[in-house]
Amino acid sequence: MTDASTLPDSLAFTKALIDAESITPARGAVFDVLEAALKPLGFAIDRFTVGEAPDGPVENLLATRGSGAPHFAFAGHLDVVPPGKGWTTDPFRAEQRGALLYGRGAVDMKGAVAAFVAALARALPDHGTVSLIITGDEEGPAVYGTRALIDRMRERGIAPDFCLIGEPTSVNRLGDTIKIGRRGSVNIWITVPGHQGHVAYPHLADNPIPKLVRALADIDAIVLDEGTDWFQASNIEVTDLEVGNTAHNVIPGAAQARLSIRFNDLHRGTELVERIERAVHVHTPDAEVKGIVSGESFLTEPGRLSDILSDAIEDHAGIRPELSTSGGTSDGRFLHALCPVVEFGLLNATMHKLDEAVAVADLAMLTDIYESVLKRAFTR
Structure with missing residues (x-):
C-alpha cells in the first residue's frame, strides 16, 4: 500500500x-x-x-x-x-x-x-x-x-x-x-514559375504574378461548406505572398503563396490539396502545388x-x-x-x-x- x-x-x-x-x-x-x-x-x-x-x-x-x-x-x-x-x-x-x-x-x-x-x-x-x-x-x-x-x-x-x-x-x-x-489542418505552398526580364520588354519575359493573383482570386471565392451540426464552416486563408524582387524594373522569375485550410469532417486533407491544385492549374499548368496535412478532422x-x-x-x-x-x-x-x-x-x-x-x-x-x-x- x-x-x-x-x-x-x-x-x-x-x-x-x-x-x-x-x-x-x-x-x-x-x-x-x-x-x-x-x-x-x-x-x-x-x-x-x-x-x-x-x-x-x-x-x-x-x-x-x-x-x-x-x-x-x-x-x-x-x-x-x-x-x-x-x-x-x-x-x-x-x-x-x-x-x-x-x-x-x-x-x-x-x-x-x-x-x-x-x-x-x-x-x-x-x-x-x-x-x-x-x-x-x-x-x-x-x-x-x-x-x-x-x-x-x-x-x-x-x-x-x-x-x-x-x-x-x-x-x-x-x-x-x-x-x-x-477541425483538420493543411498547409499548401504554391510556386508559379515565370521568366525574368526587363519591364520595358515584357514580350521577352513571363510575369508569374498576374497568374498567381488570378488563381488566388478563384481560391478565395471557394466556399467549402456551411458547417455541420458539430463543426463551423471550413475556411481557406492566404497566409503568405512572396516574390522577393528588390528591383523596380525587373519582372520576377517566380512567385509564391502559402495557404492554410482548417476543415471539418466533410473533407480530407489530401482531397483539399488536389482541389487547390486544380484551381491553380487552370491559370498556370506548370505551377508547383505542395501540401502538408497536419491532421485530419x-x-x-x-x-x-x-x-x-x-x-x-x-x-x-x-x-x-x-x-x-x-x-x-x-x-x-x-x-x-x-x-x-x-x-x-x-x-x-x-x-x-x-x-x-x-x-x-x-x-x-x-x-x-x-x-x-x-x-x-x-x-x-
Whole structure:
C-alpha cells in the first residue's frame, strides 16, 4: 500500500514540472520528475527517444498499470513553447503569488498532467488498465511525439477503450467547455514559375504574378461548406505572398503563396490539396502545388465518455460543459485513430502568453474532477 505522505500533490507537482525547463522538444529532467511520481503508484514506465534533427530527438513516456478492460488512457505533453521576453519572474521557476501559480506550462499543460497523477494517487482502480501517453513534442513539429507513441502502443498491443487529453479547454471558468473533436489542418505552398526580364520588354519575359493573383482570386471565392451540426464552416486563408524582387524594373522569375485550410469532417486533407491544385492549374499548368496535412478532422460522438466527464464536471464545478470542436489542432488528431477521445483541462486564457498562470483553486478542482472521472470510468 502506498504511503499517503508520498502521494503527489497537484500544486507541488505542478511546481516541480514547471521548474524542469522543457522547451519543445523536451527531454530529460521533466520526464524524470514524472517518472518519479508514477513509479510509487505501480506504473511500468517505458521512456524512449526517437528522431533526428531538425524535428528531433524527442523523448516520450508510456506508463501502464493493471491489465484487461476497461482501459482508460490519459494523454498530454510536457514540452512548452519558448517563454519570450518580458516575464515578471523567471518562467522556469514556479512562483505562487496570491491565488495564482505562475510559470511556463502552468496551464499548457503541466498543471493538467500533475492533476491527473494526483487524482490517480487518490483513486487507483482495483481492476482494468490505466495508461499515460506523454510526449515531449506537441508544441513543435509533432513528428516524433504522439505518433511515435501510437506506433509503440501498437507494437506492444496496447489499445485503450477511451482517452482523455488534458489540453486547456476551459474558456471563462473551469469546466465550461470540453472538446469532442477538432477541425483538420493543411498547409499548401504554391510556386508559379515565370521568366525574368526587363519591364520595358515584357514580350521577352513571363510575369508569374498576374497568374498567381488570378488563381488566388478563384481560391478565395471557394466556399467549402456551411458547417455541420458539430463543426463551423471550413475556411481557406492566404497566409503568405512572396516574390522577393528588390528591383523596380525587373519582372520576377517566380512567385509564391502559402495557404492554410482548417476543415471539418466533410473533407480530407489530401482531397483539399488536389482541389487547390486544380484551381491553380487552370491559370498556370506548370505551377508547383505542395501540401502538408497536419491532421485530419475528427469527432467523438457524444456518448459514455463525454457523459462521464460532463457528470464529473457538473458535480464539482456546478455547471454542465459545452461540447465543442472549436479552436486549433491537438494530438487528438492522432489519438482518435486508437479510440474515442475527449479533451478537458484548465482555462486557456494565458497559454502561450507572458506570465502564464493557473489558479491554485482550479488545480485542486481539476484534480477532483479527474478523480471522479476515474471512479466513474472504472465502475463495474
